[in-house]
Amino acid sequence: MGNVSSKNFVPRSRKFVRRNQKSFFQHKHDRKYLTSIMSAVKRAQQWATFARTWHLFDATWQNPFDSAQVIIKHLMGLHKPIYHPMNDCGDHVVVMNSRDIALPGDEWRKRVYFHHTTYPGGASWTLAWELHNKNPTLVIKKAVYNGMDGNLQRRHTMQRLHVFPDDKIPEEILKNISNQIRYLRPVPTRLDHISPEEVENYPKIVDYPKQYILR
Amino acid sequence: MSSLRTCARAAIRIQKLTSVIYTGERGIKRWVAPTLRVINKRKAKLGPQPEPRRSNFLDWNYNAEIFAFNKRLSENFDVELLQQAFTHRSYVAQEEQKQREVGIENPELSIKDNTDLIVEGKCLTSEIVERYLRQALPRLPEEGILKLKDYLLSEEIVAKVSVQIGTKDIILSEDHPVRQETLVNTFFALVAALARSNDVVHTSFFVRDFLIATLSDKEILSIWTPSHPFQTLDAILNREKRGSADFRLTAQTGVNTILAAYQVAVYSDQQFLGIGTGETVQVAKNIAALDALQRMFGIADFSRPIPFNLTVDVSSQRTENLPLTKWCTENLKHTVGG
Structure with a gap:
């Protein structure tokens, strides 16, 4: 028992000692057990917690500025209990039918989008209806972009927004989707979309006389 | 005002x-x-200097340290036994060597070392830990109990406990800084010294409070995992005469991305057993089977935590937990009830 230390003493070359001087003197232990090892179940829980969900939002007859608030909530992950500004927990949102958005009041005519090319005389003002005619995805995209705080994360968050003017969504994106965001207001049915027979057979309060001329 | x-x-x-x-x-x-x-x-x-020895400082008072150690842990060690538990054979040999160098042919020291205390304490600790785990986790298979015991008695864990109850500076040993092995041996010697000073029941409290309680923030599945979850689950369901495991895909998202997530749940006879998530269906199935097993064994996150207020009786007859090959609810009732 007396030569415990001499038994464990292994002569090392000078170079080796110098290279390992720090660990040699600090007497570091093998930390195999002390560092917590994650079990497979815990790893799966972590995977589930940070999984990015793909949401679908149908923009038909929706106010883009109200919708933007809901879309932002999902894009940034604000609806999650693990949310933190420095936590990358945002989801993907796929917006379809952006061509059929409904602006409130006379916004189509009054709302102006400003752009400047940075050259003298390069300023331009585009009305909402003009912009929508040029690119039917831009009004909702800009609504989401302007609805977020201007910071370094904003452009990265925007990458998770996928806007399509109609219901033709590429197959590989459609397969990712697993949730639908509920519409903010019900889509109204227009009279000219109802078949003439149905209109004809609908119960009426008064029957006009045969001679009555409808203008 | x-x-x-x-x-x-x-x-x-x-x-x-x-x-x-x-x-x-x-x-x-x-x-x-x-x-x-x-x-x-x-x-x-x-260059880097060796760590200074606390006992070489001027204000070092060994007797006061021993007294304080006893009081700090609220223990009732016999002081002589406590000093013996801290004295390693290598220290005695070193002292003898010093006397020989001075010229004394047959040095006779009245210092007792802890060699036999270590052997005694190791057996006792192992026995207490094993019995305690069986009592605290009656649903865990015997394989898991043994793995947990190995973990608790591993050099890293015992050395850490030993350092944390304040043995490092009081140990009388040749090696400096004290090696892990020495720390571990000191802990075992302390256990034996306590058993001799008081009784075994009190010693089991000591082991429970300082060693076994380190399990409180650990995830048991990260220490022991059944190696073949599918086969194990099937075998258990078969023994319980229930329908075989039925895996169903309950959710999936981002299928075409590298962050794809699949959620699979296991059912047996329309009864939910467990749920798992993974980057592929196969991984998720595996996790679901593991989850079902951990729910059965009572070691899931939401299961009742391990109790740390039990009393073990070392003198009673040994009853082992059910091994994985015999594990089923019916057998469990017999074992726990009888």
Whole structure:
């Protein structure tokens, strides 16, 4: 028992000692057990917690500025209990039918989008209806972009927004989707979309006389 | 009135300020920086120094340390046995060698070392841990109990516990800084010393409170995982005469991305058993089977935590937990009930 230390003493070359001087003197232990090892179940829980969900939002007859608030909530992950500004927990949102958005009041005519090319005389003002005619995805995209705080994360968050003017969504994106965001207001049915027979057979309060001329 | 109050507050504050912050110096003297620079340069030139031995300091009082150790842990060690538990054979050999160098042919020291205490304490600790785990986790298969025991008695864990109850500086041993092995042996010697000073029941409390309680923040599945979850689950369901495991895909998202997530749940006879998530269906299935098993064994996150207030009876008959090959709810009732 007396030569415990001499038994464990292994002569090392000078170079080796110098290279390992720090660990040699600090007497570091093998930390195999002390560092917590994650079990497979815990790893799966972590995977589930940070999984990015793909949401679908149908923009038909929706106010883009109200919708933007809901879309932002999902894009940034604000609806999650693990949310933190420095936590990358945002989801993907796929917006379809952006061509059929409904602006409130006379916004189509009054709302102006400003752009400047940075050259003298390069300023331009585009009305909402003009912009929508040029690119039917831009009004909702800009609504989401302007609805977020201007910071370094904003452009990265925007990458998770996928806007399509109609219901033709590429197959590989459609397969990712697993949730639908509920519409903010019900889509109204227009009279000219109802078949003439149905209109004809609908119960009426008064029957006009045969001679009555409808203008 | 309020102005009076503010005045009084200000006066108190000023008194505090003068008493705490006033040091009688206006700034840092010009000699401080160059002196520190030279000191650091000399330190770097000397290279890394060995760790100083606490017992070589002038204010070291070994008897006081031993007394304090006893009181700190609220234990009732016999002081002689406690000193013996801290004295390793290598220290005695070193002392004898010192006497021989002086010229004494047959050095006779009246110091007792802890060699037999270590052997005794190791057996006792192992016995207590094993029995305690069986009592605290009656649903865990025997394989898991043994793995947990190995984990608790591993050198890293026992050495850490040993350091944390404050043995490091009091150990009388040749090696410095104290090696892990020495720390572990000291802990075992302490257990044996306590068993001799008091009784085995009290010793089991000591082991429970300092060693077994380290399990409280550990996830049992990260220490022991059944190696073939599918087969194990199927075998258990078969033994319980229930329908075989039925895996169903319950959710999936981002299928075409690298962050794809699949959620699979296991059912048997329309009864939910467990749920798992993974980057592929196969991984998720595996996790679901593991989850079902951990729910059965009572070691899931939401299961009742391991109790740390049990009393083990070392003298009672040994009853092992069910091994994985025999594990089923019916057998469990017999074992736990009888």
